[in-house]
Amino acid sequence: MANVILPSGERVVVGGAGLLAALRERGVTAAAVLVDGQVHDVRDPLPAVGEARVVSVDDPAALDVLRHTASHVLAHAVTRLYPGVKLAIGPAIADGFYYDFRFRAPLGRDDLPRIQAEMAKIIAEDLPIERVWLPRKEAEALLAERGEAYKLELLSEIPDERVSFYRQGEFIDLCRGPHLPSTGLVRHYALLDLAGAYWRGDASRDMLTRVYGTAFPTAEALAEHLRWREEARRRDHRTLGPELDLFSIQNETIGAGLVLWHPKGARVRHEIETFWKEEHYRAGYQLVYTPHVGRARLWETSGHLDFYREGMYSPMDIEGQEFYLRPMNCPFHIAIYKTHIRSYRDLPIRYAELGTVYRFERSGVLHGLLRVRGFTQDDAHVICRPDQIEDEVLACLELTLHILGAFGFRDYRVALSVRDPAHKEHYIGSDAMWEQAEGSLVRALERKGLPHVRMGGEAVFYGPKIDIHVLDSLKRSWQLTTIQFDFNEPERFDMAYIGDDGQAHRPYMVHRALLGSLERFFGILIEHYGGAFPAWLAPLQAAVLPVTEGEIPYAEGVAEELRRAGIRAEAWTRERKTLRWLIREAQVQKVPYMLVCGAREAAVGVVALRLRTGEDLGPQPVSAVVARIQDAVRARTAAI
């Protein structure tokens, strides 16, 4: 017997095994049962003690169950339409579900509506979904008879003697569950995409066809999700970038993954870099510049040729010496450090550089600005004494939040990556170093009030790290910041400082990048703002628009006045176009401020101010417009 709370809030006591029947009697449609926050199948026996909460299909807790069942409906439809298809796996994922199949003939996007129509039939049939437990031998026989080679492989890895299947109509699938009670409960769904996927993500194994879809409890939620996808598509930086003339990537002429920053994109980058540099000087960093190539011995010493070779380009021969294009900046910063004997009084030393690096990425993974082969890291190396590391990490966090906040990123998720305690031998550095480093990261996060998730075994071999993910305006998560300890390179380069005891000591070194790379960050910013940059970043801040040819001299004077005040302004006088045309052009270019100059304004020395938002603020003295723009720029506000 167990206490059960129904979706209505009513509490009932039912026998352990008969929950589904008991609910049916009461006319309750249950999607799943929550026991101690864990999602259970409604068909499972309830635990003897504790409280169970029955959730209906529209409960957020049942969303994964709904989607998992939707994936079975998909697989069911596919097996009806394509006899002989092989089933692989079909889980619920972050915002939907997928199912991997091996088809006999290629499947195209055009096939999706047909599959979706078949799904609609299966849903209309409202087939009851049963759970069937089979002894291992029988399960094997069943799967072998159906020729489900992938399922057999999965089965061989399940240790249990009894395995679970789910059956709906003529469709049966090896599955852990849980699932909805019947197919009719999947109502609001859509098939979205088709893609290739390796069986078990292994490039040496079969290529399967993955069908992506999503499902929601309500039509509104599904519609909202589809709108969100559409909005994300509309903001794609690969579309907006060329449209706003910000950048281009020209595979044929320049090379894949290599970015050309056009004047307008370069202007945005300049503003980002200027802000970044000023804040770094203010935070006690020293900026350095270092070369893009270095001798092979440098990369041998650093260890990159041992453990990072596949990410590096082939060496070039310069007067018989091998040189490599750099994949990282750190060896150069270390070389600067080593030009002097350093005292404990010199530390911390913080070298920062907007350092361009080149890394080999397979052609298939290149993606706009987000994944490229040449990029500029906003890199820095903090070299300090053991007693300074906690304050240094804290200062890094403060600088990070300050800089990210200026771009409107204020939702953070922090991951702390530490060693796999079971395999300490995979990591370099002593236990004491790891503990001290990790402790400093944790304490700095606590002092900053940043909650974090601890990820065991996620650290790289040379030290623990903090990664910060931000949520953009579409609530998508991007990893930007990384703060990582490096126990490797100080050792390899034999870095030292002289302590107050007169002895040489090994300093700690922390690598950190706040924005990640300027290319990737720019891509993210374009999507975050939908191309409408705030005033401080906008390539062109103000367009001065003459109504007729007669106002051209006046408009040019106004633009000149704005430029003298440090505002990026242009008088649009090149063509005699209607005001409507000029305004549309400025809107499309997402220029934040439009200054309309007609005869009325010119006569009294004012401008009519229109904002990118569509707001018409009417006649204003030029000085007031200048002050308004300067305020918005100074405050780095997203509002204009």
Added chain:
RNA sequence: GCCCGUGUAGCUCAGUCGGCAGAGCACUUCCUUGGUAAGGAAGAGGCCGUCGGUUCGAUUCCGACCGCGGGCUCCA
């Protein structure tokens, strides 16, 4: 790298069941002096991704290659 899709003007895309290649925007010229998201007309612009095959004839059909897009464990 691999799977699916895709490649026609600078951009967005029609089209040709094998027979001289089309639109809108952008560009050039002319007309228009226009008040808050496209005024009008004309012109120019193409190796229909590349190479090969079939054919009297290929942008179209077939093959290979190249580029681009989506994706390639969130594990029954």
